[in-house]
Amino acid sequence: METPEQRIKIAVQKTGRLTDHSIDLLERCGLKLTQSKDQLFLYGENMPIDLLLVRDDDIPGLVSEDVCDLGIVGLNVVEETRQRLLANGGEPRFRQVFELDFGHCRLAIAAPDGTGYSDLSSLNNQRIATSYVHILNDFLDENGIDAEAVYFSGAVEIAPKLGKAEFICDLVSTGGTLAANGLVEVETLLESEAVVIQTEERLSEAKQALVDRMLQRLDGVLQVRESKYIMLHAPRAALAEIRDLLPGSEAPTVMPLDGADDKVAVHAVCRENVFWETLENLKSAGASSLLVLPVEKMLA
Ligand code: ATP
Ligand code: ZN
Numbered sequence: 001m002e003t004p005e006q007r008i009k010i011a012v013q014k015t016g017r018l019t020d021h022s023i024d025l026l027e028r029c030g031l032k033l034t035q036s037k038d039q040l041f042l043y044g045e046n047m048p049i050d051l052l053l054v055r056d057d058d059i060p061g062l063v064s065e066d067v068c069d070l071g072i073v074g075l076n077v078v079e080e081t082r083q084r085l086l087a088n089g090g091e092p093r094f095r096q097v098f099e100l101d102f103g104h105c106r107l108a109i110a111a112p113d114g115t116g117y118s119d120l121s122s123l124n125n126q127r128i129a130t131s132y133v134h135i136l137n138d139f140l141d142e143n144g145i146d147a148e149a150v151y152f153s154g155a156v157e158i159a160p161k162l163g164k165a166e167f168i169c170d171l172v173s174t175g176g177t178l179a180a181n182g183l184v185e186v187e188t189l190l191e192s193e194a195v196v197i198q199t200e201e202r203l204s205e206a207k208q209a210l211v212d213r214m215l216q217r218l219d220g221v222l223q224v225r226e227s228k229y230i231m232l233h234a235p236r237a238a239l240a241e242i243r244d245l246l247p248g249s250e251a252p253t254v255m256p257l258d259g260a261d262d263k264v265a266v267h268a269v270c271r272e273n274v275f276w277e278t279l280e281n282l283k284s285a286g287a288s289s290l291l292v293l294p295v296e297k298m299l300a
């Protein structure tokens with residue numbers, strides 16, 4: 001039985017936008033989880049990996065302080081924490097090791113519709129409400145803008161209506177919330193998505209090997225999401241054209257067909273979704289017996 005020190009601890013958001021995706025991805029990597037009674041942990045049954053369920057804002061700190069080995073959190077929170085630690089003379093002791101391709105959003109500056117905005121200089125001498133004071137101040141400094149960041153812990157979008165600020169700087173995904181509050185985006189500061197961060201603390205060889213294995217499996221899970229395995233018969237003469245029509249595929253496997261010298265079987269992994277239009281184009285090019293199968297696992 002391994003000691004707690006030999007188990008990998010991953011900090012994951014307890015309840016929020018990242019929770020389901022984070023747990024789902026880890027389960028797809030083969031991890032079986034059971035919840036602890038106090039609902040603070042999800043214990044790995046079949047691997048020495050446990051999840052610690054916390055507020056997303058606490059995740060970079062927990063990884064930096066080596067309470068957890070890994071964390072899954074938005075790049076926006078990673079960047080804000082990194083800059084806050086640096087501004088306070090601390091040292092961020094974590095590094096980003098993987099991008100997870102979910103939780104996409106951007107940190108943007110927005111203004112009430114009708115605000116006269118031409119370029120960044122329009123922000124001079126204005127107040128900007130935000131929960132991301134450090135990223136914002138860094139952006140303003142870099143661009144030589146003299147504006148005041150006003151800290152709001154939440155509900156940033158109502159700051160202009162309350163007369164607390166002329167602009168806001170907040171996370172946007174679809175823009176629906178901004179529109180509902182009569183706000184329009186004017187600048188983007190950061191494109192964000194969920195990422196995996198790892199402590200700078202050196203892990204034991206066994207732990208690092210397991211971390212590397214999980215990252216490789218995550219890579220496989222992300223790759224197969226859109227991937228399809230496509231099989232078809234093609235006239236030899238049309239092979240080049242058919243190859244060009246296969247979306248996002250590397251060298252396909254070409255095999256002879258028993259009793260048909262002028263035809264071959266083509267098998268290929270397409271790393272993009274295969275749409276009906278593609279199949280119709282393949283058929284027009286001479287392909288027949290087309291089959292498209294989902295890919296469950298992939299190890300490059
Ligand atoms: P917690 O209670 O853990 O502090 P929270 O309210 O800070 O939760 P959520 O709203 O669940 O956090 O958002 C978590 C993360 O989801 C954000 O930090 C961001 O990376 C990502 N995200 C994606 N789209 C959006 C969006 N439209 N608004 C806010 N966050 C988004
Ligand atoms: Zn939060």
